Amino acid sequence: MRTPFIAANWKMHVAPDGFDASTSPYRPHPRADVVVFPTALDIAACERAEIIVGGQGARPEGHGAFTGDISMELLAARGCRYVLCGHSERRLKHGETDDDVTAQVIAALEAALHPVICVGESAADREKGKSEKVISAQLKAIISILTSSDGIIAYEPVWAISGGNKDVQPAGPEDAQKMHAFIRSLLPKERRDTVRIIYGGSAKPDNAFKLMREPDIDGLLVGGASLDPDHFKKIIEMSLDAKGLGD
Numbered sequence: 001m002r003t004p005f006i007a008a009n010w011k012m013h014v015a016p017d018g019f020d021a022s023t024s025p026y027r028p029h030p031r032a033d034v035v036v037f038p039t040a041l042d043i044a045a046c047e048r049a050e051i052i053v054g055g056q057g058a059r060p061e062g063h064g065a066f067t068g069d070i071s072m073e074l075l076a077a078r079g080c081r082y083v084l085c086g087h088s089e090r091r092l093k094h095g096e097t098d099d100d101v102t103a104q105v106i107a108a109l110e111a112a113l114h115p116v117i118c119v120g121e122s123a124a125d126r127e128k129g130k131s132e133k134v135i136s137a138q139l140k141a142i143i144s145i146l147t148s149s150d151g152i153i154a155y156e157p158v159w160a161i162s163g164g165n166k167d168v169q170p171a172g173p174e175d176a177q178k179m180h181a182f183i184r185s186l187l188p189k190e191r192r193d194t195v196r197i198i199y200g201g202s203a204k205p206d207n208a209f210k211l212m213r214e215p216d217i218d219g220l221l222v223g224g225a226s227l228d229p230d231h232f233k234k235i236i237e238m239s240l241d242a243k244g245l246g247d
C-alpha cells in the first residue's frame with residue numbers, strides 16, 4: 001500500500017499560529033507523510049519545529065545571478081526534503097513552461113530532493129475535452145525520469161484551485177479518480193504501483209474522505225484549508241480513515 005501523502009501549501013502566507021506547537025498537526029505523523037511547503041522565509045522555523053519541509057519552487061541552476069530566486073541546491077542545503085515543481089501558479093504567473101519544469105525535476109533529483117510534480121488542465125482545456133492531452137504533454141518528458149526516483153505527481157486541475165476563494169468547487173471524487181487512473185496508466189509498468197499521485201484543488205475537511213476513498217488518490221496537496229491547523233488536522237484524520245488507517 002502507498003503511504004498517504006498529505007501536504008500543506010502555505011503559498012505566500014505567514015505560518016499559521018501554533019504551527020510549531022508540540023501538538024501541531026503539521027508535525028510528522030506515524031501513518032502518513034505530512035509535509036509543509038512554507039514560504040522560503042519560514043523554512044528554518046519549520047525545521048526547528050521538526051516539521052518535514054519542502055520548497056514551493058526553485059530554479060534548476062545551482063547558484064548565480066538570479067535576484068529574488070532560490071535553487072534546488074540551496075533548498076536541500078537548508079534541510080528541505082521536497083520541492084513543488086510546476087505548480088500552476090508558477091506556470092501562469094511566472095511563465096514556467098513544461099521544459100522549465102522538466103529541468104527543475106532533474107535538478108531536484110540531483111540535489112536529492114523529492115519533486116512533487118504538479119500537472120493539471122485549465123477550465124478551457126477541460127471544456128474542449130483536452131484534459132488528458134494537456135496532462136500527457138506536461139508529463140511527457142518527466143515520466144521517464146521518474147522510473148528511477150521517488151517523485152510524486154500532484155493532479156491539480158487549475159479550475160479547482162481555490163486561490164483563497166471558498167466558492168471554488170473541487171473536482172468530484174469520480175472525475176479526480178478517472179484522471180489519477182489515467183496518469184497512473186502513463187507511468188512505466190514497474191513504477192505504476194509505487195508512484196504516489198496526490199490531488200490538489202479546494203481539498204477541505206468535508207471532501208477529504210470522499211476524495212481519499214478513491215483507489216488512485218494517494219494524498220492531498222492542500223492550499224487554503226491548510227492554513228487552519230484544525231482544518232488540516234481534520235483533513236489528515238479523514239484521509240487516514242478513508243484508507244482504513246484511522247485510529
Ligand code: PGA
Binds near residue numbers: 156161201222223224
Ligand atoms: P487550494 O490550493 O487548496 O487552496 O485550492 C491547492 C494548491 O494550489 O496547491
